[in-house]
Each structure stands twice: as structure tokens, then as C-alpha cells.
Amino acid sequence: MALAAPKETYAGRVFEVTIGTSKTAVFGGENVLPFHKFDGDTPHKPVIAFEIQDVAPEDWPDTVKEVYGDAASDPVKWALYCQNNLNAQAIALRLISTHPDRENRSADDAAKTVKAVLDSIEVPLIILGSNNVEKDATVLVAAAEAASSRNCVIGKAQEGNYKTISAAAMAQNHKLIAMSDLDINLSKQLGILITQMGFEKERMIADPMCSALGYGLEYTYSVMERIRLAALTQNDVIMQPPMLADIGMYVWKVKETQASEADLPKWGSLKERGIAWEAVTAGAMLLAGAELLIMRHPDAVRSVQKFIEEF
Amino acid sequence: MALSGVEIFKLLPKTNCKKCGHPTCLAFAMKLAQRQASLDACPDVSEEAKRKLGEASAPPFRPITMGAGNSVVNMGEETVLFRHEKKFVNPCALAVEVKDTDSEESIKAAVDALRDSELERVGQKLRIDAIFIKEVSGDPAKFSQTVLSISAQAPDMPLIISTTNPAAAEAALEKIPGTRPVLYGANESNAEAMAETAKKHKVILGVYAANLDALSELTEKIKATGVEDMVIDSGARTAGDILRDNTFIRRAAIKKSVKSVGYPVISFAQRDDHMLEALVASLCIAKYSSIVVLSSIEKWKSLALFTLRQNIYTDPQVPMQVEQKIYSIGEAGADAPLMITTNFSLTFFIVSGEVENSKVPARLAVMDSEGLSVLTAWAAGKFTASKIAQFIQESGIEKEISKKELIIPGYVSILSGAIEEKLPGWKVVVGPREANALPAFLKTMN
Numbered sequence: 001m002a003l004a005a006p007k008e009t010y011a012g013r014v015f016e017v018t019i020g021t022s023k024t025a026v027f028g029g030e031n032v033l034p035f036h037k038f039d040g041d042t043p044h045k046p047v048i049a050f051e052i053q054d055v056a057p058e059d060w061p062d063t064v065k066e067v068y069g070d071a072a073s074d075p076v077k078w079a080l081y082c083q084n085n086l087n088a089q090a091i092a093l094r095l096i097s098t099h100p101d102r103e104n105r106s107a108d109d110a111a112k113t114v115k116a117v118l119d120s121i122e123v124p125l126i127i128l129g130s131n132n133v134e135k136d137a138t139v140l141v142a143a144a145e146a147a148s149s150r151n152c153v154i155g156k157a158q159e160g161n162y163k164t165i166s167a168a169a170m171a172q173n174h175k176l177i178a179m180s181d182l183d184i185n186l187s188k189q190l191g192i193l194i195t196q197m198g199f200e201k202e203r204m205i206a207d208p209m210c211s212a213l214g215y216g217l218e219y220t221y222s223v224m225e226r227i228r229l230a231a232l233t234q235n236d237v238i239m240q241p242p243m244l245a246d247i248g249m250y251v252w253k254v255k256e257t258q259a260s261e262a263d264l265p266k267w268g269s270l271k272e273r274g275i276a277w278e279a280v281t282a283g284a285m286l287l288a289g290a291e292l293l294i295m296r297h298p299d300a301v302r303s304v305q306k307f308i309e310e311f
Numbered sequence: 312m313a314l315s316g317v318e319i320f321k322l323l324p325k326t327n328c329k330k331c332g333h334p335t336c337l338a339f340a341m342k343l344a345q346r347q348a349s350l351d352a353c354p355d356v357s358e359e360a361k362r363k364l365g366e367a368s369a370p371p372f373r374p375i376t377m378g379a380g381n382s383v384v385n386m387g388e389e390t391v392l393f394r395h396e397k398k399f400v401n402p403c404a405l406a407v408e409v410k411d412t413d414s415e416e417s418i419k420a421a422v423d424a425l426r427d428s429e430l431e432r433v434g435q436k437l438r439i440d441a442i443f444i445k446e447v448s449g450d451p452a453k454f455s456q457t458v459l460s461i462s463a464q465a466p467d468m469p470l471i472i473s474t475t476n477p478a479a480a481e482a483a484l485e486k487i488p489g490t491r492p493v494l495y496g497a498n499e500s501n502a503e504a505m506a507e508t509a510k511k512h513k514v515i516l517g518v519y520a521a522n523l524d525a526l527s528e529l530t531e532k533i534k535a536t537g538v539e540d541m542v543i544d545s546g547a548r549t550a551g552d553i554l555r556d557n558t559f560i561r562r563a564a565i566k567k568s569v570k571s572v573g574y575p576v577i578s579f580a581q582r583d584d585h586m587l588e589a590l591v592a593s594l595c596i597a598k599y600s601s602i603v604v605l606s607s608i609e610k611w612k613s614l615a616l617f618t619l620r621q622n623i624y625t626d627p628q629v630p631m632q633v634e635q636k637i638y639s640i641g642e643a644g645a646d647a648p649l650m651i652t653t654n655f656s657l658t659f660f661i662v663s664g665e666v667e668n669s670k671v672p673a674r675l676a677v678m679d680s681e682g683l684s685v686l687t688a689w690a691a692g693k694f695t696a697s698k699i700a701q702f703i704q705e706s707g708i709e710k711e712i713s714k715k716e717l718i719i720p721g722y723v724s725i726l727s728g729a730i731e732e733k734l735p736g737w738k739v740v741v742g743p744r745e746a747n748a749l750p751a752f753l754k755t756m757n
């Protein structure tokens with residue numbers, strides 16, 4: 001007997017988000033589960049942003065540091081290298097040096113870096129704080145102003161600082177990342193709080209918190225799947241922003257991306273292992289529902305792009 | 312479609328004889344509907360009811376076991392589409408491909424690599440599960456010799472014998488009786504002969520068709536010849552096709568009770584680009600394949616895929632736990648700081664990762680809290696001062712360290728006094744609440 005294809009259709013649809021001005025990137029817009037083009041519309045492929053930071057990546061493992069070499073000594077050079085040499089669709093600038101436990105640079109310094117990077121690149125920019133709740137509230141406000149009218153993504157707004165960061169993103173017409181701690185209800189709650197301030201839900205990007213392969217990946221995977229199912233089956237508009245997976249920062253600190261083959265011969269080549277760790281984490285996040293990825297190693301990005309091309 | 316309790320009730324004798332151990336036939340029917348009872352418990356049930364109920368109660372994916380040694384692979388039995396609904400049952404098996412045209416040395420190297428592939432992670436032993444032996448030579452004698460030689464080198468390893476030539480299949484299977492391999496290679500043109508061979512040798516038949524429709528028809532035809540155990544291949548090779556076909560198969564079997572595709576799926580991920588191969592294999596693991604065939608098993612690739620499989624097939628209702636013990640991180644000497652936390656695997660991974668990042672050698676005492684995180688374990692009475700004190704005393708760590716100082720998570724600072732009371736001579740230091748503050752904290756300890 002021939003098999004009647006058991007297709008599924010849904011009531012809801014993920015919001016389509018466009019970032020950047022001169023060169024833009026578009027993601028979201030689907031009314032089906034990830035890559036389920038056999039069920040309905042998948043108008044855009046996921047977008048991968050290359051992560052750079054405002055100081056040289058001394059804290060990154062060699063496998064990924066070596067790729068950038070001298071280009072990473074300055075954020076403008078680094079951004080241009082990603083755009084011109086690696087064909088980055090977008091750049092994610094992490095203002096890590098503003099963290100009080102690190103260089104503790106000022107919001108003004110951060111704003112200058114943002115401006116310098118934006119003046120030199122054409123691709124969209126994602127501007128990330130140092131993930132210090134208090135400091136991000138000042139740094140990201142200054143960064144949003146410096147990036148005014150460039151349609152950037154500002155993040156991450158969390159429960160403890162969403163008011164100031166959302167207001168700045170709203171005033172300067174940026175998109176906003178809303179990050180919550182690995183829980184579908186917390187993600188929804190933060191979405192409600194931010195939209196109640198008057199921030200349009202169509203300009204939001206949800207970050208339900210990423211985790212690396214082997215380090216809680218299954219939690220992120222299921223939270224993302226549940227958020228996407230709620231968006232589609234229940235037509236829950238708060239759950240309909242596209243999702244971000246901030247992969248690099250979680251992957252490149254786990255043991256599997258750092259331990260040498262000499263120490264752990266059973267784990268095989270360190271270089272391939274690190275790249276595979278980032279690529280496989282990214283692949284799983286895409287299958288769970290992420291539309292925007294932030295990654296570090298160009299080889300991992302290339303493999304994930306080839307993977308996306310196969311759908 | 313599974314029957315409801317009331318539908319099952321209609322098929323029962325309705326005598327309320329209690330011989331099944333339930334007070335009424337209706338109560339028994341309800342248990343049957345929830346799959347908490349077996350129809351065998353009813354002595355008076357009619358043959359017709361047995362047949363109807365048997366069909367309805369059969370699992371959507373037929374349970375099939377590959378191999379016969381100490382390392383069999385269980386497949387099928389899945390009941391859901393998403394892992395948060397219920398645990399995925401049988402983890403996707405990883406198989407590596409060898410060809411009968413490969414040299415003896417390269418086959419030996421592949422088998423050795425396979426034996427060497429075993430790893431331990433979070434208390435689970437992980438390894439490549441099967442060898443896929445492909446007939447390329449066109450020579451049944453050469454093929455059967457290769458199969459025999461691999462079976463002799465790895466007697467416990469389940470085998471997948473790949474050929475579309477019934478004569479080659481016959482020759483190979485004769486050499487490895489009783490090993491319950493998969494014979495992969497039934498298709499529209501050889502189905503009858505392959506089905507006969509599969510029946511004769513009592514092996515699992517791998518069935519290939521160019522698309523899902525043809526596959527569904529072919530499995531019905533083969534089933535009619537008496538072959539029950541099959542693994543199926545819809546011909547999908549690109550990531551997009553694998554996702555589509557595997558999703559349709561899973562939905563058809565679970566939601567529509569379509570029996571003709573209710574079999575474990577075999578997928579092929581081989582690519583020249585091994586990083587891409589790892590990604591396609593990841594898709595197969597996450598999205599419903601029961602066997603994925605790889606071209607090679609570099610250690611880095613196996614480690615990533617084993618780990619993903621472990622993550623995806625974890626029970627979402629039961630937290631992953633790590634073993635209770637005191638872990639040394641870095642070269643922890645007698646004066647290295649000693650910290651304590653709970654044995655929820657995520658807690659352990661995050662805390663130990665941050666300690667490693669700090670580059671400060673330290674000891675991390677991980678206490679069995681039934682897999683709960685620090686605050687939850689404290690609230691549930693599983694991470695209390697007396698339990699912590701008992702664990703530290705019984706661990707004997709006192710003899711290995713120079714100063715009796717224990718760092719506790721900031722969230723349970725309230726316990727510090729009580730622990731000091733119960734651990735005479737010890738000083739309790741309150742650490743940070745969140746693991747990401749550990750590097751800065753540990754540097755101040757030095």
C-alpha cells in the first residue's frame with residue numbers, strides 16, 4: 001500500500017527578522033519545525049555570525065586562536081577579516097573587556113569600539129555585553145547609542161537588566177536578545193515583561209541559554225523544541241521570535257576542546273575534536289530550532305553551512 | 312491506532328470473573344489500554360479478540376535485536392516524536408563500513424580501531440556498535456571470506472552484511488551461523504530470494520527502496536512471505552531527505568499505526584568531508600535512525616557522536632548523575648582547596664569546568680544528592696550539614712590534605728555553622744553562588 005505522507009500543518013509562524021542596513025541578513029519566517037520544508041514554508045536559512053571580541057582572545061584555546069592570529073589583535077581588523085576573508089554573514093562583537101573581573105573598561109570605551117567596527121564593516125553586527133548584569137546595563141545602552149540607525153542586535157537583556165537595555169534598543173531601533181535560564185516558562189515570562197514595556201515582539205530574539213555538547217545540551221535542545229512547538233501548535237505569539245544559540249563561548253571552554261591528545265589518547269586529535277564539538281553542538285541546536293548562531297571556528301562554520309545546504 | 316479502554320472492554324468476555332486479578336472486565340480493559348496488563352491474564356478471551364487486541368497493542372516500532380554475543384544492539388520500540396515527551400528508548404547504533412575489496416591490513420586496522428573505540432563517559436561505556444560489511448567485489452567467495460575473517464577477529468560484534476546478490480548473501484551467512492546479523496540488500500528485484508535466505512538463516516532483513524511509497528509496499532510483500540524482522544531504508548541520503556523520510560516514518564507508525572513502516576531505520580551518513588559526515592550522523596541520531604553507517608571512526612568523531620547520542624537518549628525525567636567521590640582537578644597537592652557540590656551531572660560539569668578554567672589545582676567533593684542541583688537538593692533535605700559531614704568524614708580526605716577547610720556553594724551559606732559543628736576541627740568557607748565566579752574566587756584563595 002502506498003504511504004500517505006503524514007504532513008503536519010500548524011497555526012503559528014516564527015517572526016521573520018532582518019538585521020543590518022547596507023548588507024542585511026534575514027532569518028525566521030517559517031511555519032514549520034526546523035528544516036521541515038516538506039510540511040510548509042521555510043523561507044530563510046539559519047544565519048551564522050562569527051564571534052569576535054573587543055580584546056585579543058588570550059582566553060580562547062589555541063585551536064581557534066591560531067586561526068585568527070594577528071588579525072584578532074584589534075577588533076576592527078578582526079571584523080574585517082571575518083567579513084572579507086571568511087565571508088561572514090554577520091559579526092557578533094562581545095564586549096568582554098568591560099567585565100568588572102577583567103579589564104573593566106568603561107561604557108564609553110565600549111561605545112568607541114562599537115563605532116569603529118560599525119564604520120568599517122557592511123555586514124550586520126550583533127553587540128554583546130560581558131554577561132555581567134549590572135555592567136551590561138550601562139555598556140549596552142552606550143553601545144546601542146553608538147550603533148544608532150544601523151539595525152543591530154543588542155544583547156543580552158536578562159531578568160535583572162532588561163528594562164534599561166530594552167529601552168535603549170527600542171530608542172535606537174535595534175533588535176534585542178532576551179536571555180533566560182534554560183526554562184521555557186522563564187523564557188516566556190521575560191518575553192512578556194519586555195513586550196509590556198512597549199518593545200515589539202517582532203523585534204525580539206529569544207536566547208533560552210545555550211549549552212555545549214555533553215554539558216547539558218539535552219536541556220537546551222528540549223527547551224528549544226518545546227518553545228518552537230508552543231509557537232507553532234498553540235500559536236503563542238510570545239514564543240514566536242526566532243531563537244539564538246550562542247555556541248562558541250560554551251563550546252570552547254569545555255575539556256573536550258582543550259585537553260591534548262597526549263593526555264587523553266582515547267579522545268583523538270585535539271584540533272578536529274574541538275571543531276567537531278562546535279559543529280555538532282551547532283547542528284543539534286539547529287535541529288532544535290535555533291535560527292541565529294554565534295560561532296568561533298571558521299572550519300566548524302563551514303561544515304555547518306554545508307550541512308544547512310543539504311536540507 | 313491504539314484502542315481505548317472502552318473499545319477493549321467490548322472485546323472482553325464481560326463476565327467479571329476476576330481470574331485476571333482485576334475486579335471487573337472494565338478495570339482490566341483500562342489497564343490493558345495503559346499497557347499495564349497483558350491480555351494473557353484473561354483465560355476466557357476469544358481468538359478474535361486476541362487477534363484484534365494483539366494488532367492494536369503491538370508497539371508502533373517492532374522491537375528487534377541485532378547480534379547474539381555479549382554486545383547485542385536493541386532497536387525499535389520508540390513511542391514518541393520528541394524527547395521531552397518520554398525517553399527515547401533504544402539509542403541509535405553507530406556502524407562503520409568496510410568493503411570486501413579493502414586489503415586485509417586495512418580491514419584488520421578497522422577492526423582494531425573499533426575494538427579500541429570504547430570510551431567511558433558519565434559512567435556509561437560507549438563504543439561503536441556494529442560493522443557494516445559491503446560486498447563490492449561481485450565475488451561471493453571473496454565476500455564470504457571477508458565476513459568470516461571479520462567475524463573471527465571481532466566475534467561479539469554485531470554485523471550488517473551488505474549485498475544485493477542472494478548467492479553472496481547465502482555464502483556469507485553460512486559462515487556465521489547463530490550470530491543474528493542484519494542482511495542488508497533486499498530490494499524490488501531480489502526480494503523473494505533475499506526473504507528466503509533471511510528466513511533460512513533467521514537473520515534480520517535490511518530492505519531498500521528508492522522512496523517511502525515503494526518501501527512501504529515492499530515491506531508488506533516481504534512480510535507476506537513470513538519475514539517479520541526488518542530494518543528499512545527509504546533511499547534518503549541527503550540531510551533533507553533523511554529528515555523528511557525519518558519524520559514521516561515516525562509519524563506514520565506512531566500517529567497512524569502504519570505497520571508497513573513500523574521498523575527500525577538504517578541511514579547512511581558517509582561523506583568525503585568527515586566533519587560534514589559527523590553532522591549528518593548527528594541528524595540521524597537526533598532524528599529517528601536506529602542504525603547510522605559511517606565511513607570511518609576517527610576518535611574525535613566517535614567521541615562527539617557518542618556524547619550527542621548520550622545527550623539525546625537521556626531520560627528527560629531522570630537527572631543525569633555522576634559518581635559520588637572526591638575529584639582531583641589539576642595537580643592537586645595537599646594544600647589544594649577542597650570544594651563540595653552535588654552530583655547532578657550539569658552541576659558537576661559546570662563547576663569542574665570553571666575550576667579547570669581557573670587553572671588552580673583543587674579537589675571537588677561530589678556528594679550523592681540523587682542527581683539534584685545544589686538548591687533543590689538542599690530544599691529536599693539531600694544536601695544537609697549532617698550528610699555533608701558524614702560524606703567528608705567517610706571519604707578519608709582528612710588524611711590527604713594539610714588544612715581542614717571546606718568550601719561550600721554560596722547558595723547554602725546557611726549551612727556553614729552547622730557543618731563546622733558536625734565536623735570538629737574543620738573550617739567552612741562560603742564560596743560563590745554561581746560557578747562562573749569560581750575562577751576569581753579561587754585565585755583569591757591562593
